[in-house]
Amino acid sequence: MILPQHEQCSCRCIHQDRIDNAHEQALASKENEQLAALFKAMGDPNRLRLLWALKDEEMCVCDLARFLGVTESAVSHQLRLLRQLHLVANRREGPVLYYRLDDAHVGELIHLALEHLREDK
Amino acid sequence: MILPQHEQCSCRCIHQDRIDNAHEQALASKENEQLAALFKAMGDPNRLRLLWALKDEEMCVCDLARFLGVTESAVSHQLRLLRQLHLVANRREGPVLYYRLDDAHVGELIHLALEHLREDK
DNA sequence: TTATTATATGAATAAATGTTCAGATAATAA
């Protein structure tokens, strides 16, 4: 929640120049939220397992549900979210939808984060 | 929630080989959850703004609270989370704690995700 | 010591979220 200007005591700002600079450099509000939504989508254990599973070959909803050990409904909800954020894409073959990673960025993001995780400690 | 084996109807698994392969390739459960926690931490708009603000220069808690327009307590809670995940680090100068990004990976992750966001649509 | 500044922490609360259940839609075959 953003405080009204008049309620912001002026005696504790140590580096107003840095605050100003941070505001100037900041991402546009909308882009920041889209970016956060992207990370957030990747920040659920089951969704992350889905993405990792699709890294090598495409799989259908039924496969993915069985893989995670959850209902197909649950996977379908999650896949919709991942689709909306362009993290996965699908192709239809008759009644079956095959899902895959949307593009190379997705795998790269996971690998980079994994590298970070494995490096320190 | 994982279904007991005997409740898993065997008639809808289209590609058992792919499911098996996904299980073999899957990250260890603990690592998957750590990785998800990392993305999840980056998946909050305010925490992402914090990380982006620290991309260029270090800032103290008071600066960051003023920058976001939230209480110092709220920022402190968020910074603790980011610290625990090695996304930020700090250094003390007298009573003031200066925060910075923990290492180069953090900025790279954000840039890569931003690239993905700006490419498609 | 006491006072002040900067930050951290625990508890509580309101809001967000992942899953399930029940039912709907889409594609195909009979």
Place this chain on the structure above:
DNA sequence: TTATTATCTGAACATTTATTCATATAATAA
């Protein structure tokens, strides 16, 4: 048409979570 398979969707529920408030800690100065 009806039946079947694969997937999707809306509502509800239980859990998680971001913030606030009040208080505690750490560092410094008087």
